[in-house]
Amino acid sequence: MNSIRKINHVILGAMILMGSSTIAQEQDSVQEAPRKPTMRLKVDGIAAVIGDYVILDSDIEKTLIDLRNQGASPEDVTRCSLLGKLMEDRMYAHQAVQDSLLVSDDEVNATSDRQIQQLIQQVGSMEKVLEFYKKETIEDFRLELYEINKLQMLSQKMQQKIVGEIEVTPEEVRQFFNRIPEDERPVFGAELEISQIVKIPETPEAEKQKVIDKLRQIKADCEDNDASFSVKAILYSQDPGSKSKGGFYSMSRETPFVKEFKDVAFSLQEGEISEPFETTFGYHIIYIEKIRGQELDLRHILIQPEIPQSEIDKARAELDSIRRQIQEGKYTFADAALNFSDEKETKFDGGLLRNPINFDSKFELTKMDPTLYNQVRNLKDNEISQPILEPDPRGGPPKFKILKVTNRFDEHEADFARDYLKIQDLALKEKQFKAIKEWMAEKIEDTYVSVGAANRSCDFSNDWVKEQ
Structure with a gap:
């Protein structure tokens, strides 16, 4: 299961933002095959067919090159594992269409536009983006990106339908944990609990x-x-x-x-x-x-209204004063957060930050947002940071904040009571994984699936090769 997640993660990154500009050719191949069947098969063989979707040999080879250029190891992403993932995506997309889980052209185009803007920010211009992806025109690039995104969005909608209502009860979490042999229980890395007090400069x-x-x-x-x-x-x-x-x-x-x-x-x-x-x-x-x-x-x-420098300076000075009063013992950090912080999401919880992944109060060091990690990594116990100016990544007004590490937890073997939320998440993922496997097995039986002769010896995680 871990290897499958690793493959999914690497492939998704390649296909969506950094990605392969090759795996979205199935519509072209379906249209061209009737006109030039012999030439098409000689030049670019068909690796597999899933319902209405065709996967070409070139889709696999070129995507493998893209992935390995991005640092994926041959052990993580082999030709067979990649083909299996591409077939899964097309099965989801095919069934999404059958179940009328459609995505509009506007949704797809909006996603493509956001990705293009991100790419332009990364490399500097649209011309450099086209050069990087070896595209002659922006229209060619948009068309290919459109096909990639449409397939991915259909796939995601179908997967969400399969697992969207799955939940785990506390008893299921307990049973899941007890099934793990003691010598195989997961080890959770060092963690921090972090609190903050925020001041937002006022807009006149x-x-x-x-x-x-x-x-x-x-x-x-x-x-x-x-x-x-x-x-x-x-x-x-x-x-x-x-x-x-x-x-x-x-x-x-x-x-x-x-x-x-x-x-x-x-x-x-x-x-x-x-x-x-x-x-x-x-x-x-x-x-x-x-x-x-x-x-x-x-x-x-x-x-956005302009915020005068005088208001920015005032917010910084207020945080300096709050920090000093905490250090002098006039307030605890939690009391100061409740009384003075401008951030509603944290002030009523003593300024305690929540992990956006699972809403737990703990942040595992190896998985922390790099910006937050750099802001707290050198803080000692009971030390309060200097005021930090932080732009709003969503485009809102900037803010000042002071941070404190309120708890440290060393690397440790999973403990049911202490790590319940993490164990609950693992139990939920296992249940979702089983539901996906059962759904996939059922749909493979009910859907037209053909795997090319050269790929039938692959050790797929699903039974794609039907009895002839």
Whole structure:
């Protein structure tokens, strides 16, 4: 099971962001095969067919090259293990279509756009991206990325349907733990509990009003003078995720946008522009381009009020004062967090941070976010960091914080009471894995599957090779 997870992780990274530009050719191969069957088979053999999907030999070979160029070892990703993973993905996607678990073109394109923006940020320009992936035009690159993302999104929807409602009871967790031989119980690495106190520089009301007035002016220009909302978004929006595409997003009620944004978006009619409204990211206006049932095509403009340097200096000074009072014994760190921290998510828990992976209070050193690790790695027991200025990765206002390591836990063998949340997660993963295996075995029996003769000797984790 661990080796399968490792393969999945490495392959997903290659296919989505760093990735293979080759595994999305199944539609081309299906279309071309009737026209040039003999030439196609000679040049590029068919490794496997899963329902309506074709996997070519070149898909495997070129993806292997991409993965190994990224550091994957031959032991982790062999030709057979990779083919098995590609067949699994296509089985999920095939069954998703059968079960009407569809993804819209807008969803796929939005994902592709985000990935392209990330790649441009990494290498510097679209020209360098095309050069890296050996593509002549951005249209060619977008088309291939579209096919990769569509297949992955269908696959993910199907997997989520299979395991989405699976839960484990406390008794199942206990039984899972007791089944593990004592000499095989997992060892959990050294961990930390970390608390923080946050101060967010205040935005003056005058700066907020400037932004509101600007957004109202843009709204009026679009409504009264037929100005292009898309052009206005390109010119003025401060949302890095949508600015380059005219503020465009496609969303449903399940899309992970903040509540205030979704509430406004779903209150508007097609063609309507909202009044300016505030979220944690700043001030927005939304234009509804199209309503498609429970989905919206919209454009929006985000503008953030300027925070004067005087307010930034004030927030730092306040944290300095709080830090000093804790060191002098006037407050405990937890009391100071409750009384002074601006972060609602942590202040009522003594400033205690929660691990975003499992919401536990412990952070395993080898799995910590690198930025957080670098901020706390040199802190001694009872030491409080100097104020740290931290930009909001989601685009909201920056904040200052002070950090303290409130508990340290050495590397240790799993203990049921102490590590219950981690053991619960392992038990859930095992139950989900069994459900996936049972589902896959059933669908292999019910779906057209053909594995090329050269690949039938592979030791697949699933029974892909049916009796002839």
